[in-house]
């Protein structure tokens with residue numbers, strides 16, 4: 001048929017809507033969604049015919065195509081993913097997985113009314129800050145604390161309160177960009193602080209700060225360099241020395257710690273990171289850190305430090321714009337409660353558990369998993385267990401090589417790229433790395449036996465069918 005006849009033969013919307021499958025769909029799906037799917041399908045067919053395609057597209061084909069579009073439109077955009085990458089705080093995959101207790105707490109306050117801003121004792125209005133403040137001060141040794149929407153918000157607020165219309169001194173080695181266009185210089189500008197850069201990329205001395213301090217100095221800022229490290233010939237000024245200098249000029253010191261470590265991770269073979277408590281002990285006036293990086297809780301930003309500064313932060317107009325909702329507060333409070341007992345924290349908070357599980361334990365899981373994959377794929381791939389490295393992710397502990405064991409799968413009949421995409425496009429989504437022609441599965445970030453089962457089954461389905 002020529003283009004014109006094909007175009008004339010296109011079904012019209014009403015005929016497609018009268019098809020049995022579509023009538024069923026109309027019973028379960030909003031009419032507007034179904035009608036849009038039908039119109040888009042016909043429109044797409046029209047475009048393809050115009051482009052010269054000899055499309056066979058009758059009323060039945062149109063209905064089938066429209067139903068597929070309805071299914072896509074009706075499936076949630078934000079959904080569960082199985083993370084087989086070995087990157088624990090995976091920013092693109094939602095950073096930290098909540099503990100079972102935190103999930104229960106969220107469900108509980110979501111299901112009913114709560115004490116969000118209600119004081120049960122007096123029967124009067126309360127403050128939403130009370131739910132986490134004493135936990136945060138207990139865990140960090142600070143005088144006062146509050147939590148906001150994320151650490152970026154915490155940085156913004158701290159700068160707005162301490163350095164608006166003033167100068168904030170920061171080392172050139174700390175002017176970092178932390179994924180998703182969070183750049184320290186940009187945040188400074190938006191907060192109304194004037195940035196005074198000191199030192200060089202690799203070395204900043206106390207004398208550099210000293211030379212920059214003047215009558216307009218509002219703040220000395222220290223930023224954790226997160227996902228980036230200058231190694232070799234380097235020097236940073238410790239918080240203790242900054243505090244000493246700042247005190248002589250009556251200027252506060254604020255440290256953005258990024259990940260926020262609450263206990264010494266060296267006990268688990270991880271590199272040294274100063275804890276929040278250490279910064280406070282060394283005299284930092286304010287410290288901020290994320291809720292969903294190494295704390296292993298919900299997205300949030302903690303601000304801890306001097307009582308008078310935290311009171312100013314709580315009263316700042318931005319506090320209202322940056323405040324936490326009840327579900328996040330419930331998850332955060334529960335996570336912080338668990339954190340009070342380190343042994344419980346590394347068992348129950350998934351991020352900490354994954355970070356501290358010994359390689360030998362992962363190795364045993366990898367061998368077990370490999371055996372099951374071998375069985376389910378029935379010779380359709382070369383399966384191996386090899387030593388590898390897991391990553392903390394999320395800009396946390398960038399230099400930490402966390403030893404692990406991975407299962408590698410080299411398919412015989414299809415390409416590795418094809419295998420990866422079919423793992424990803426199945427339901428649920430499975431995200432895994434590719435390396436040298438192999439799919440790499442790191443059991444460290446598979447959360448439980450059920451996730452392992454899904455991986456085994458999916459590999460079997462794809463590779464035996466191939």
Ligand SMILES: *Cc1c(COP(=O)(O)O)cnc(C)c1O
Nearest residue numbers: 150151152224226258259290395
């Ligand atoms: C991650 C990070 C931030 C941003 O924290 P969010 O909780 O993602 O908003 C800010 N500063 C540093 C140093 C970070 O590592």
